[in-house]
Amino acid sequence: MSNKPRSPSRRDFLRQSMVAVPAVTLLGSSALAPEPGHAAPGTGAKTYAPRYFNAAEWDFLQAAVDRLIPPSEDGPSAVEAGVPEFIDRQMDAAYGHGGYWYMQGPFVPESPATLGYQLRYTPREFYRKAIAAIDDWCRRQHGKSFSALTHEQQDDILGQMEKGQIKLEDVPTDTFFSQLITNTKEGYFSDPMYGGNKQMGAWKMIGFPGARADFADWIEQPGKAYPFGPVSIEGEQS
Amino acid sequence: MIRMKPVDVVIVGFGWTGAIMGAELTEAGLNVLALERGNYRDTSPDFIYPRNADELAFGIRGDLFQPLARETITVRHGLNDTAVPYRQYGSFLFGNNVGGAGVHWNGQHYRPSPEDLELESHIAQRYGRKFMPEDMQIQDYGVTYDELEPFLEHFEYVCGTSGKAGNLNGSLQEGGNPFEGPRKREYPNPPVRSNYGAGLFADAARALGYKPFPQPSANASQVYTNPYGVRLGPCNLCGYCERFSCYMYSKASPQTTILPVLLRRPNFSLRTQSHVTRVNLDSTRKRATGVTYIDAQGQEVEQPADLVIVAAFQMHNVRLMLLSGIGAPYDPVTGKGVIGKNYAYQMMSSISVFYDRDVAINPFIGAGSGGNVIIDEFNSDHFDHGPHGFVGGGYILGGQTGGRPIQQLLLPPGTPAWGEKWKRAAKESYLHTTGVQTHGSVMAYRDRYLDLDPTYKDAFGLPLLRMTFDWHDNEYKMTKFLTDRAQEIANQMKPRQTSATVRQPGSHYDVRQYQTTHTTGGVIQGASPETSALNRYQQSWDVPNVFVTGASAFPQNIGYNPTGLIGGLTYWSAKAIRETYLKHPGPLVQA
Numbered sequence: 001m002s003n004k005p006r007s008p009s010r011r012d013f014l015r016q017s018m019v020a021v022p023a024v025t026l027l028g029s030s031a032l033a034p035e036p037g038h039a040a041p042g043t044g045a046k047t048y049a050p051r052y053f054n055a056a057e058w059d060f061l062q063a064a065v066d067r068l069i070p071p072s073e074d075g076p077s078a079v080e081a082g083v084p085e086f087i088d089r090q091m092d093a094a095y096g097h098g099g100y101w102y103m104q105g106p107f108v109p110e111s112p113a114t115l116g117y118q119l120r121y122t123p124r125e126f127y128r129k130a131i132a133a134i135d136d137w138c139r140r141q142h143g144k145s146f147s148a149l150t151h152e153q154q155d156d157i158l159g160q161m162e163k164g165q166i167k168l169e170d171v172p173t174d175t176f177f178s179q180l181i182t183n184t185k186e187g188y189f190s191d192p193m194y195g196g197n198k199q200m201g202a203w204k205m206i207g208f209p210g211a212r213a214d215f216a217d218w219i220e221q222p223g224k225a226y227p228f229g230p231v232s233i234e235g236e237q238s
Numbered sequence: 239m240i241r242m243k244p245v246d247v248v249i250v251g252f253g254w255t256g257a258i259m260g261a262e263l264t265e266a267g268l269n270v271l272a273l274e275r276g277n278y279r280d281t282s283p284d285f286i287y288p289r290n291a292d293e294l295a296f297g298i299r300g301d302l303f304q305p306l307a308r309e310t311i312t313v314r315h316g317l318n319d320t321a322v323p324y325r326q327y328g329s330f331l332f333g334n335n336v337g338g339a340g341v342h343w344n345g346q347h348y349r350p351s352p353e354d355l356e357l358e359s360h361i362a363q364r365y366g367r368k369f370m371p372e373d374m375q376i377q378d379y380g381v382t383y384d385e386l387e388p389f390l391e392h393f394e395y396v397c398g399t400s401g402k403a404g405n406l407n408g409s410l411q412e413g414g415n416p417f418e419g420p421r422k423r424e425y426p427n428p429p430v431r432s433n434y435g436a437g438l439f440a441d442a443a444r445a446l447g448y449k450p451f452p453q454p455s456a457n458a459s460q461v462y463t464n465p466y467g468v469r470l471g472p473c474n475l476c477g478y479c480e481r482f483s484c485y486m487y488s489k490a491s492p493q494t495t496i497l498p499v500l501l502r503r504p505n506f507s508l509r510t511q512s513h514v515t516r517v518n519l520d521s522t523r524k525r526a527t528g529v530t531y532i533d534a535q536g537q538e539v540e541q542p543a544d545l546v547i548v549a550a551f552q553m554h555n556v557r558l559m560l561l562s563g564i565g566a567p568y569d570p571v572t573g574k575g576v577i578g579k580n581y582a583y584q585m586m587s588s589i590s591v592f593y594d595r596d597v598a599i600n601p602f603i604g605a606g607s608g609g610n611v612i613i614d615e616f617n618s619d620h621f622d623h624g625p626h627g628f629v630g631g632g633y634i635l636g637g638q639t640g641g642r643p644i645q646q647l648l649l650p651p652g653t654p655a656w657g658e659k660w661k662r663a664a665k666e667s668y669l670h671t672t673g674v675q676t677h678g679s680v681m682a683y684r685d686r687y688l689d690l691d692p693t694y695k696d697a698f699g700l701p702l703l704r705m706t707f708d709w710h711d712n713e714y715k716m717t718k719f720l721t722d723r724a725q726e727i728a729n730q731m732k733p734r735q736t737s738a739t740v741r742q743p744g745s746h747y748d749v750r751q752y753q754t755t756h757t758t759g760g761v762i763q764g765a766s767p768e769t770s771a772l773n774r775y776q777q778s779w780d781v782p783n784v785f786v787t788g789a790s791a792f793p794q795n796i797g798y799n800p801t802g803l804i805g806g807l808t809y810w811s812a813k814a815i816r817e818t819y820l821k822h823p824g825p826l827v828q829a
Contacts, residue, residue: 067656067657068656068657069656069657069660069661070657070658070661072658072661072662074658074661074662074665075661075665094299095299098307099305099307100299100300100305100306100307100326100327101306101307101325101326102306102307102309102310102323102324102325103307103325104323104694104695106693108320108322111322112315112746113750114315114746114747114748114749114750115313115314115315115322115749116313116322116324116325116326116328116749116750117325117326118322118323118325155657158656162655162656181655181656184656185644186294186298186644189293189643189644189647190292190293190294190298190644191291191292191293191294194294202643203643205661205664205665206643206647206664206665206668206669207668207669208602208641208642208643208668209602210291211288211291211292212291212602213287213288213290213291213474213476213477213478213485214474214476215474215475215476215477215600215602215603216472216473216474216475218475218600218603219430219431219433219475219603219609220431222432222433222434222437223434223597223598224598225598225600225669226598226600226602226603233288233289233291233292
């Protein structure tokens with residue numbers, strides 16, 4: 001169909017990124033040595049200095065989320081989209097402090113999974129505890145911390161975490177994986193004002209028009225491809 | 239303790255039913271005070287664009303919901319299990335602040351089927367008592383559809399509900415729901431036009447011989463002025479509806495339909511940040527003297543009143559009755575007692591319908607209810623249940639309420655949860671996927687109930703409500719039957735692929751997955767104080783100057799969204815208070 005919205009190619013994405021934030025981008029990509037598999041030049045993601053995570057945690061986080069949503073021709077990777085920044089900023093928000101959750105004890109973590117989250121950790125506590133434990137496990141098993149392993153090893157470890165196959169004291173790795181992937185997708189697809197979804201790249205990839213939120217005239221045109229790109233809450237346009 | 243000046247009526251909770259009671263009882267000339275534990279809020283400045291188009295804040299974090307940090311419930315599956323807290327939102331979503339859940343609902347605005355209100359009698363008469371499993375304890379509401387019809391209609395006109403009548407005074411209407419009870423008048427507004435996915439569903443359903451109709455929607459399809467003189471605007475299908483407020487003044491809520499008038503009445507007052515902890519009784523325990531609440535400064539305040547309306551969310555109503563000692567708590571072993579009895583829920587299933595890239599579904603074009611299409615052939619007792627061996631049913635819906643990517647991204651079966659293949663699937667599926675859902679009833683059972691938790695407390699140190707709930711075989715049969723029919727329609731839609739999510743026999747109730755916020759029962763209405771907490775007018779059998787509104791009164795759940803019935807029952811109860819109770823304060827039905 002000719003009237004379908006054109007999927008933004010990776011080249012378009014990078015070109016638009018460059019136009020949107022040239023100064024930050026150039027500073028970011030030249031000031032830091034690029035690491036393989038991490039931020040592509042042109043996103044500005046590396047210029048962010050984490051406020052909650054320490055250096056080792058930050059290395060883990062960037063490496064892990066960029067395997068969950070890796071670089072590819074389809075659209076931005078998690079690091080390109082600023083997901084680590086999103087997660088770091090969430091750690092200082094009410095969410096990170098467990099402010100949305102009932103956190104009174106007693107805690108019964110051995111309850112059936114169907115009764116939901118029953119750990120005593122707030123999200124920020126869980127990241128701190130789990131990353132240290134997983135990095136420690138990686139050093140014992142592979143002699144290196146998670147971020148220094150190959151993509152293949154990282155994917156294998158994430159897959160084992162997803163299935164709860166890595167057993168660590170006090171850290172159910174499947175529950176941690178669930179928090180990590182949930183926060184990763186939140187950062188990837190939420191409004192850019194939260195620090196992720198830089199230049200609305202994830203929205204452009206799938207064709208979601210973001211905060212447009214007005215389709216009165218489009219209900220009269222069922223089946224016709226929607227031609228407009230996304231807008232953000234703070235007024236970014238595409 | 240601080241003691242306030244007495245009022246005629248105190249209303250606990252200021253959502254839909256609190257607003258309706260406030261409007262009705264101030265019209266009767268009474269001095270009415272509403273106590274709301276949350277804050278005041280209104281369309282402007284609280285719900286405005288673009289702030290509301292924020293999936294993370296509202297869809298995911300739940301900024302419109304009751305903060306669970308202060309109060310939640312506990313859940314267990316069976317009588318011998320230990321309940322643990324519902325620490326994060328999943329299965330259902332409590333409202334918060336003025337307007338309550340009436341702000342973040344979808345506006346799916348149904349009436350019950352006539353037989354839903356007399357379910358026990360109807361099933362016994364048509365199929366025989368043996369058709370009901372031994373531990374199923376369904377009951378009649380004590381009020382019939384014909385009695386309730388004017389009140390169901392009035393609430394639709396208050397909400398500006400958009401739809402197409404299927405039965406006007408017994409005459410079936412093309413394009414409406416032929417299975418509905420007779421209505422006296424057409425809907426106040428015409429339906430919202432179908433979204434594309436819903437249109438594909440409607441064509442497929444028609445081809446299979448069903449009678450699809452537009453989902454009745456409290457999302458106004460055009461500019462509309464309601465009986466209070468309050469004006470709503472047309473829905474623009476923004477895609478931010480359930481879990482969100484409405485910036486267009488289109489989705490009916492207390493704010494968009496009643497409050498602009500009620501808040502200006504001199505005999506009405508609203509006190510926010512006032513958390514009611516109990517209804518006070520006199521020494522006979524047959525009469526309420528008012529309520530006690532904790533104010534914004536943390537002080538205990540006594541509010542005397544002649545009449546107490548308990549109008550909070552279903553679970554909060556049950557908890558307040560237990561904390562106040564009104565009515566005997568239900569005992570699941572003996573089956574005696576009434577408060578907490580017959581907690582029920584709903585059972586959903588869904589089918590994702592995937593098309594190729596040449597089919598532009600545009601899932602982000604959606605409203606909470608307007609634009610979707612329904613078939614009702616398998617709801618209530620619209621079909622012969624005899625061969626199928628279960629009680630209840632539900633509707634089947636086609637279309638979508640929005641395409642918010644964190645929560646509503648549908649991916650083909652077999653797609654991994656992460657990695658390059660996930661990303662590719664997200665990119666290729668998003669614009670070309672719609673859904674079919676089933677929305678089914680859950681009956682009441684002897685071992686499914688609500689009481690106070692022995693261990694966990696709220697921020698004030700009061701015991702949390704405890705839910706004991708799991709699925710029964712009747713509902714597994716219901717959902718399988720309904721989902722099989724939904725799958726046939728989905729196949730008829732000629733998609734590339736479909737993927738069904740349906741609860742399997744033996745699986746337990748899972749609080750992590752959103753199902754519905756349509757929790758019911760615990761302070762049920764009915765014919766006798768032996769079997770119900772309230773009489774047919776929602777008046778406490780035990781303390782006649784206490785009325786309890788909302789879905790806590792449902793003896794078992796229906797296959798429809800409950801708000802239409804809740805509104806109708808509240809107007810029905812208000813009329814009985816105005817016309818009968820006020821003249822002779824006392825029991826409206828002799829026990």
